[in-house]
Amino acid sequence: MAGQIFAYIKHNEGVAEDSALELVAAAKKFAAGAAVTAIVTGSNVDALCNDMAASYQEVWKIDNDALSYPNAEVLRKVLLNILPNDAVILIPHDTFGMDLAPGLSIKIDSPFVSDIVDYEVEGDTLKAIRQEYSGQAHTHVECDISNGLVANIRPGVFQPDESKGVSGQVIDKSADTGDLTTGRHFLEIVEAEAGDVDITKSDVLVSIGRGIEDEENIEIAQELADAMGAVVSCSRPIVDAKWLEKSRQVGTSGQTVKPKVYLAMGISGSFQHLGGIKGNPFIVAVNKNPKAPIFQVAEVGVQADILEFMPELTEKIKGL
Amino acid sequence: MEILVCVKRVPDTAENEIEVRKDGTDIVRDDLVYSVNEWDNYAVEEAIQIVEKVGGSVTVVTVGDEDSEEVLRREMAMGADNGVLLSDPAFVGSDGKAIAGILKAEIEKGNYNLIFTGAQADDGAGQVGGMLAAMMDVPYASLVNHIEVLDDKKLKVGREIEGGNQEMHEIDLPCVLSIQTGINEPRYVGIRGIRKVASVEIPVHGASDIGIAADAVGAGGAKVKLVDYFMPELGEGAEMLEGSTEEIVDKLIELLKAKGGLK
Numbered sequence: 141m142a143g144q145i146f147a148y149i150k151h152n153e154g155v156a157e158d159s160a161l162e163l164v165a166a167a168k169k170f171a172a173g174a175a176v177t178a179i180v181t182g183s184n185v186d187a188l189c190n191d192m193a194a195s196y197q198e199v200w201k202i203d204n205d206a207l208s209y210p211n212a213e214v215l216r217k218v219l220l221n222i223l224p225n226d227a228v229i230l231i232p233h234d235t236f237g238m239d240l241a242p243g244l245s246i247k248i249d250s251p252f253v254s255d256i257v258d259y260e261v262e263g264d265t266l267k268a269i270r271q272e273y274s275g276q277a278h279t280h281v282e283c284d285i286s287n288g289l290v291a292n293i294r295p296g297v298f299q300p301d302e303s304k305g306v307s308g309q310v311i312d313k314s315a316d317t318g319d320l321t322t323g324r325h326f327l328e329i330v331e332a333e334a335g336d337v338d339i340t341k342s343d344v345l346v347s348i349g350r351g352i353e354d355e356e357n358i359e360i361a362q363e364l365a366d367a368m369g370a371v372v373s374c375s376r377p378i379v380d381a382k383w384l385e386k387s388r389q390v391g392t393s394g395q396t397v398k399p400k401v402y403l404a405m406g407i408s409g410s411f412q413h414l415g416g417i418k419g420n421p422f423i424v425a426v427n428k429n430p431k432a433p434i435f436q437v438a439e440v441g442v443q444a445d446i447l448e449f450m451p452e453l454t455e456k457i458k459g460l
Numbered sequence: 461m462e463i464l465v466c467v468k469r470v471p472d473t474a475e476n477e478i479e480v481r482k483d484g485t486d487i488v489r490d491d492l493v494y495s496v497n498e499w500d501n502y503a504v505e506e507a508i509q510i511v512e513k514v515g516g517s518v519t520v521v522t523v524g525d526e527d528s529e530e531v532l533r534r535e536m537a538m539g540a541d542n543g544v545l546l547s548d549p550a551f552v553g554s555d556g557k558a559i560a561g562i563l564k565a566e567i568e569k570g571n572y573n574l575i576f577t578g579a580q581a582d583d584g585a586g587q588v589g590g591m592l593a594a595m596m597d598v599p600y601a602s603l604v605n606h607i608e609v610l611d612d613k614k615l616k617v618g619r620e621i622e623g624g625n626q627e628m629h630e631i632d633l634p635c636v637l638s639i640q641t642g643i644n645e646p647r648y649v650g651i652r653g654i655r656k657v658a659s660v661e662i663p664v665h666g667a668s669d670i671g672i673a674a675d676a677v678g679a680g681g682a683k684v685k686l687v688d689y690f691m692p693e694l695g696e697g698a699e700m701l702e703g704s705t706e707e708i709v710d711k712l713i714e715l716l717k718a719k720g721g722l723k
């Protein structure tokens with residue numbers, strides 16, 4: 141039998157993130173009716189703990205002013221102090237989970253499975269599905285979880301379980317954190333800069349990815365956008381290359397957009413990119429690789445070279 | 461500053477259409493274009509820039525087969541001073557934890573203040589850096605997109621978090637950092653640069669050289685076992701527009717009009 145199941149609750153100053161209820165759904169993959177304990181850390185988190193008690197059988201509250209910002213180096217120590225050795229802990233695979241979890245698995249001596257998109261539990265064995273090669277291939281991985289597990293769950297793959305209706309118990313573990321000193325001290329958050337255009341305000345986006353190949357070719361996308369009355373946005377590599385401003389980047393580490401129509405031009409469709417597209421837009425993907433993962437989420441696809449396709453489209457629209 | 465950068469040779473996903481072998485044991489490797497993991501290139505560039513400012517040396521290390529030597533040479537052509545190849549039949553099939561253990565064994569033979577990995581590589585796990593730091597019992601920061609050397613004991617680092625915001629920290633040395641793309645602009649490596657390092661000796665260390673028990677690593681020692689590769693049952697997916705380019709353009713324009721995509 142696997143050990144007690146825990147879910148780490150991510151929140152912004154007391155407001156739970158979507159992952160908090162996604163993990164309720166994810167944890168249901170364990171034996172039906174298995175009790176799940178939410179772990180809530182921060183300062184002044186009583187209201188959040190009570191909220192979580194409607195969805196989790198137990199809530200462990202760790203309230204401490206020193207934890208008001210979730211510094212993963214500090215929280216790793218806290219978790220080591222409070223978790224049983226055979227704990228099964230579910231953590232969202234976001235920038236915090238990526239910071240916290242690999243090291244936690246070493247310290248607590250449990251297997252680590254990263255960025256899980258689905259899984260089953262059979263007895264003491266976890267059978268998980270992951271993606272490799274930017275989502276171009278899937279894998280099954282297995283591990284024995286009888287001595288514990290650290291599992292990072294991809295945000296957005298489980299539908300948040302809103303059923304609530306649990307009357308869980310809040311248990312105050314604030315006294316059990318132990319020593320909180322670490323070699324990494326949080327200083328401040330520097331907010332992303334606003335740019336020349338606000339892509340979140342546009343109903344139609346012509347979004348370009350690495351398939352644009354060259355800085356000069358951005359002009360081709362701009363001409364299409366002009367003809368359509370749209371705005372040019374992009375995937376991360378275009379910003380990394382400094383071809384467009386960071387404020388034009390769509391994705392988890394960029395902007396969240398809610399357009400009506402999204403043209404994905406030479407974008408493979410990584411989950412970090414798709415994570416920034418909300419509101420179910422009409423997605424058109426143009427990509428030369430017929431197996432590109434973007435075709436799984438797009439409504440309409442065209443297998444073509446964007447550098448040839450975009451000018452044709454632009455010409456035709458201009459002639460309307 | 462003595463900096464070690466852990467790098468990996470990976471199939472270039474921008475250049476290849478990845479296919480899975482029929483028996484599911486691997487992806488189809490014939491005719492794949494390989495390159496250095498995108499994130500690692502930024503890590504090496506950052507290391508070189510730090511050494512240019514404060515002095516020291518950059519060593520690149522990889523766990524891999526003999527073909528992996530080419531990525532070490534490429535990074536040395538960028539300006540890394542030394543390369544080390546960790547290679548042994550026993551290492552094949554290692555999970556992330558075993559890779560971190562192998563790297564740790566090599567690191568302990570040196571005298572490094574600062575260790576970089578890429579934020580993630582081809583398996584998308586992003587685990588080796590954090591595991592390595594925990595094994596070495598030194599501080600860790602992932603997804604680093606800014607580094608400032610404060611003195612020989614401390615760095616100021618920025619981590620890129622959701623929304624492109626940046627989480628600033630002060631971190632003690634020695635430490636492990638995983639580097640996010642975009643932290644710098646990796647320099648171009650030309651044929652001449654590669655030629656210059658073509659004959660530099662790159663030491664190869666096997667399990668016994670670094671004191672690793674062969675059964676603790678490799679596929680046999682893996683706690684997390686890779687069962688198979690597969691292509692998922694595809695859902696409905698996109699409706700693919702077919703026909704001549706002109707026909708496709710016409711259909712697309714009709715759809716865009718209907719969905720409010722044309723003004």
Ligand SMILES: Cc1cc2nc3c(=O)[nH]c(=O)nc-3n(C[C@H](O)[C@H](O)[C@H](O)COP(=O)(O)OP(=O)(O)OC[C@H]3O[C@@H](n4cnc5c(N)ncnc54)[C@H](O)[C@@H]3O)c2cc1C
Nearest residue numbers: 349350351375376391392393394406408413428429445446
């Ligand atoms: C913590 C973290 C956060 C991240 N945040 C973001 C984010 O916010 N936003 C983001 O976008 N990414 C983000 N990424 C990066 C992400 O993982 C991918 O690497 C990235 O989205 C890939 O961008 P792409 O699709 O443009 O490039 P690729 O994956 O290289 O895809 C390029 C596509 O273009 C196609 N192509 C190439 N040439 C042509 C052509 N001539 N015509 C047509 N098609 C062509 C190829 O077939 C391929 O499908 C993040 C990564 C991490 C680790």
